[in-house]
Each structure stands twice: as structure tokens, then as C-alpha cells.
Amino acid sequence: MLVLTGPQACGKRELAHKLCREFSDFFAYGVCHTTRGPYFGEEDGSDYHFVTEEDFQNMIHMGVFSLKNSHFEPRYILMIPTDKEQYSMRLRTRALYTRTQIDTAVARVDTYALINRERPGFFDHVIPCGT
Template sequence: MAPTAIEKNRPIVICGPSGSGKSTLLKRLLADYPDKFGFSISHTTRNPRNGEEDGREYYFTTRDKFEALKNEGGFIESAQFGGNYYGTSVQAVKNIAEEGRTCILDIEMEGVKQVKNKDLNARYLFLQPPSLEILEQRLRGRQTDSEDAIQKRLKQAKVELEFSKQPGVFERIVVNDDLEKAWGEFREFCVPERKREANGSS
């Protein structure tokens, strides 16, 4: 039996607290390897931030439409965070795999648990901030969240950091204390053949 597109192009799940640097590293990966990777654009019921566009950062939708798609089994994973729903659609992941690219999923902790129960054969990486203090500085520096939202994100970060320590959940944990160092480790995980080429092996 021939392998499916998803079996040939194993999805990569990226998880980490808001402010850990996921967006920065993912943008760099997609820019450097545009033909190799595709980013799974999630659905969300939150309002767009300044500069965000529907279909680029997220598919912005209503709560009713989100719940309807969820009830139809249209999501690989979905979660509620900060009063809003987020979800990764089955079709978004399939589309990327069928194009011959590896799908990247940037999802929250609850989503990781759900994906682990699906037959996706995914690989898992956790991006960790150097400390909660530095994470708080980054969140405040963005100037996009209210004080209440920042406190919720910090509280969630503590839970996610504990979750990342559970044996067998993540294949790789990258601490983003130095961007270039973190990028090197992140790229090595996402593009393993690059490491083999550097070592001179086939």
C-alpha cells in the first residue's frame, strides 16, 4: 500500500508560550525553505490585530462558524484561549502535504494533546523562553496586549513549561536565549537532511 502524502511528509508541531519567538523562527524557516515547508494557517474567533490579514496570519471567523466546522469533524485540534477559539483544520494540513511539502503546525498545549491522538505521525518541538521574567519583558515590549491578557499568557506559560517536561511529549526542546543559536537548533530539527549533508554522509 502506497504511503499517503502525510506519511511521506510528516507534519512538524511547534509549541511554546506566546512570546517565545515562534513567529520569528517560523518566518525565517519558511523564507529559507519556501518549497519544502508550508505553514498551517489556523482558524480563530479573535479579532485581527493591526496589520493582520485574513488567510495570512489566521482565518478569522465567527464563533458560530467555528463551532459548526468543529462539529463536522473539520479540525485536527482546537482549543479555547483568552476567550477565543483556535483550531487547525484537517483540510489545511492535507493541502500542504499533497503539494509535497511538510506542514508546520504552531499550536497550543491542548492542541498538542489532541494531535497526539490523531494518526498524523507528527514530530514535536517545544520552544522555550530563557525565563518567565524575560518572557514577560517580551510580551510587554510587543505592546499588543492588555495587562489582563499579559497575566493570562504568563499563567499559561507556566503550565506549558511544566507540560514540556513530561517524558515523551516533545522530541526536542529549544531554549531561545540567543536567536542565532536557537535558529540553528530549530533548523536542524526541521531540516535533518541538512545536518547529514554537513557531516558528509549520504
């Protein structure tokens, strides 16, 4: 099991779909939770489970991190933009996000970097994204 994590629009879904296509004997796609709103045509429960930030934080407090130590033995992969300004520009050019949503997404880059520093070994691999 691979758990791909990182801020929105850094390529997690694209990588997951590519792995499932190219290594279908080993991987299948599971619907993820996200705090962002659905893009045009996305359906809750099919594309993503769309939840509020509060609900997501509650799930974390209830033990989402416990998956790390489960019998599934997941490998956590962090995908993180290397240049926050380029990342911000990419989000702006998509014209899907408000300024507040972009600021929140960019701030999450720092949050993921902090988790990676404060929990050495939590992420089994880090993929820098040149967005």
C-alpha cells in the same frame, strides 16, 4: 510536519517562516490557531485563525492531541522562554497587550513546562528562548 508550540511572542511564527524560506523543498506554512487577538493588519484565516480560549479548549477536548499519532507523524517542538521576567518585560515593551494578557501569557510558560514534565517525550525537542 513540524508543530511549533509555546506561549505567544516567543518566536514560533518567525521560526516557521525562516524554515519555509530556507527549506522550501521540505516545509510550507500552515495557518495556526491562536487565542490572542489580531495585531494591526492581521487577518483571520490568513495570518492566524483567531479563536476564543473556550473554543480552543473545546478543540483540544475533541482530539487536537490526536494529530500526534496520525499518519502525518508530526514532530512537536516546544519553544519556551527561559526567563519569565524578561519575557514579561518584552511583552510590556511591545505595548500590544493588557496587563491581564501579559499575566496569562507568562502563566502559560508554566503550563507548557508542566506538560513537558508530565508527558515525557511528548515534545520531540525543546528550544529555550532567551526573550
